[in-house]
Amino acid sequence: MLELKLDRITKQYKEKIAVDHISVSFVNGVYGLLGENGAGKTTLLRMICNLLPPGEGEIVCSGIPIRNMGREYRRLLGYLPQEFGYYPEFTAWRYLMYLASLKALPKELARERCRELLKLVGLEGEERQKIKTFSGGMVRRLGIAQALLNDPEILILDEPTSGLDPRERIRFRNIISSLGKNRIVILSTHIVADVAYIADEILLMKKGKIIGSGTPEELVKRMNGCVWECLIPGDKVGDYTEKYPVSNLKNVDNQVRLRMLSVDKPCANAVPAEPGLEDVYLYFTEEERGAYEDTADRNL
Numbered sequence: 001m002l003e004l005k006l007d008r009i010t011k012q013y014k015e016k017i018a019v020d021h022i023s024v025s026f027v028n029g030v031y032g033l034l035g036e037n038g039a040g041k042t043t044l045l046r047m048i049c050n051l052l053p054p055g056e057g058e059i060v061c062s063g064i065p066i067r068n069m070g071r072e073y074r075r076l077l078g079y080l081p082q083e084f085g086y087y088p089e090f091t092a093w094r095y096l097m098y099l100a101s102l103k104a105l106p107k108e109l110a111r112e113r114c115r116e117l118l119k120l121v122g123l124e125g126e127e128r129q130k131i132k133t134f135s136g137g138m139v140r141r142l143g144i145a146q147a148l149l150n151d152p153e154i155l156i157l158d159e160p161t162s163g164l165d166p167r168e169r170i171r172f173r174n175i176i177s178s179l180g181k182n183r184i185v186i187l188s189t190h191i192v193a194d195v196a197y198i199a200d201e202i203l204l205m206k207k208g209k210i211i212g213s214g215t216p217e218e219l220v221k222r223m224n225g226c227v228w229e230c231l232i233p234g235d236k237v238g239d240y241t242e243k244y245p246v247s248n249l250k251n252v253d254n255q256v257r258l259r260m261l262s263v264d265k266p267c268a269n270a271v272p273a274e275p276g277l278e279d280v281y282l283y284f285t286e287e288e289r290g291a292y293e294d295t296a297d298r299n300l
């Protein structure tokens, strides 16, 4: 089994440190790289794809630095960038066959592979349609198919679900989940639900650093005892949102139900709530606040 190892990977654009000394190892499975816009996800993924050289550090694939692997590494890799290039006038079939020829797949194998992949991504029967007639979700699914043409052992998906409606999103997640069984899949997103169900491991990224990692269950467990719900009068909402990270806010009759993070019970009528991954995300991505700073640290 392949092992991809990042050793103190760093990238700086002028004054801006986009990726800051990241060390992490990947083996088969689905990894969800979760972080806000600008956290450095795309920069990190481009370095993993060997499209961008790290300023510092090394990426090693089963013991060999990828910068020395050239074509051999490209053969192992499938990549779906945030914006992937396609020809709108091409049919899905022509587009995939064209890319297969660029990847030097023999014609018969290419046909077989394209048929298999169109089926996998649920575009069977649509292959003679021009891509310009596809919905956003269909285009993204075609994007996955092109990234899988060479049956890659490492699959990199940059924000694969952006712009998809809920149904397409679910469909997409199911496809990705099945792909992680026998390869490394790394996908980036800022949408918690996209990784909550399918990631074997979540890497939380903020300001170029991995600030938390673990299985979704592990991460959620860390928040035990730190998530609270309470009903408060509407005019007190500001007092609480200023003091605590609030993960949900709902009007109930003449009051407001708040869900917030706090080490200590935030008000007399607060009751402990079951933590979820959104609470974890909020905890890690919020700016530091005194009231809950050591919340998750306490549970580590």
Ligand SMILES: Nc1ncnc2c1ncn2[C@@H]1O[C@H](COP(=O)(O)OP(=O)(O)OP(=O)(O)O)[C@@H](O)[C@H]1O
Binding pocket: 013, 016, 017, 018, 035, 036, 037, 038, 039, 040, 041, 042, 043, 044
């Ligand atoms: N070519 C570049 N030149 C200068 N700064 C850049 C360049 N590419 C990215 N950055 C900066 O580096 C930081 C990380 O960007 P990156 O695109 O990697 O983040 P991201 O997490 O993928 O965000 P998004 O989801 O918005 O794409 C941002 O502050 C961005 O402005």
